[in-house]
Amino acid sequence: MDIRYSVNQKHFKRMTTEEVAEEFKITNLYVADTIQAVYSHVDRMVTFGCMPVSETVPLDKGIECMKTFGTDYILERREIGIFNLGNTGTIVADGVSYTLDFQDCLYITRGTKEVTFQSADGSNPAKFYMVSAPAHKSCKTTFLKIADAKKVPLGDQENCNKRVINQFIHPDVLETCQLSMGLTQLEPGNVWNTMPAHTHERRMEIYTYFNLPEDQAVFHMMGEGDQTRHLMMHNGDAVISPSWSIHAGCGTCAYTFIWAMGGENQTFDDMDVIPINELR
Numbered sequence: 001m002d003i004r005y006s007v008n009q010k011h012f013k014r015m016t017t018e019e020v021a022e023e024f025k026i027t028n029l030y031v032a033d034t035i036q037a038v039y040s041h042v043d044r045m046v047t048f049g050c051m052p053v054s055e056t057v058p059l060d061k062g063i064e065c066m067k068t069f070g071t072d073y074i075l076e077r078r079e080i081g082i083f084n085l086g087n088t089g090t091i092v093a094d095g096v097s098y099t100l101d102f103q104d105c106l107y108i109t110r111g112t113k114e115v116t117f118q119s120a121d122g123s124n125p126a127k128f129y130m131v132s133a134p135a136h137k138s139c140k141t142t143f144l145k146i147a148d149a150k151k152v153p154l155g156d157q158e159n160c161n162k163r164v165i166n167q168f169i170h171p172d173v174l175e176t177c178q179l180s181m182g183l184t185q186l187e188p189g190n191v192w193n194t195m196p197a198h199t200h201e202r203r204m205e206i207y208t209y210f211n212l213p214e215d216q217a218v219f220h221m222m223g224e225g226d227q228t229r230h231l232m233m234h235n236g237d238a239v240i241s242p243s244w245s246i247h248a249g250c251g252t253c254a255y256t257f258i259w260a261m262g263g264e265n266q267t268f269d270d271m272d273v274i275p276i277n278e279l280r
């Protein structure tokens, strides 16, 4: 398991590009018939990727569950949110089968023993992107299409940030323990997300960028508002944002990203917005 012990904002000021990437960036999540996983000690959030090609892949494939989580199965004390960022695939959760098309979402409750992934067509595989958080009780496993998400349109063309925040795993849509997740779609010709930038001291956040052509990139801004740095993100990369860090991006073209949050509360608007003229 790739384990990330969290550096703090004081260390962050002196880190090189490579060190920032090693600490916060997550790459190569989709390797045929494997489970890729990164365990972050920031709020104990775990990011997983699975691209089933010729096998039915279980969530715990290659993971020493007792050693990593101290439990008999991964979701014994955890909940998980899953988005399909590839072609059609199936998830079976304790015997119940869910077919996910591109950008569909499945929330799976704590207490689910067996979770497996399969592609409808191995030559055009599904790509399951997942974030898991510790959970204290069971909620309802729920399948969500983009039409079920709460829509929050934001930004405008003049500021190159016209976009729609689709809140899938959010208290207004379904109950979870601490996880919230959604998908933000930029309109063509728009490149900025989350500007003015914000932090939320009470939650951490993980982004993954996709719908990004191979020859394009997103400059992902992080750090305290008066100590910003950037990481270069390519299609399918993810990035961990501790509570002290801004998380905003500017693409060389439009893109989509999935955000996931965990921590003290689920109050989406509990943000400390940093005025653009105060960024350094």
Ligand SMILES: O=C[C@H](O)[C@@H](O)CC(=O)C(=O)O
Pocket: 163, 165, 184, 193, 194, 195, 200, 205, 247, 259, 268, 271
């Ligand atoms: O705390 C909220 C998260 O940073 C994202 O939902 C922000 C976002 O999708 C956007 O502004 O485009």
Ligand SMILES: [Zn+2]
Pocket: 198, 199, 200, 205, 247
């Ligand atoms: Zn945020």
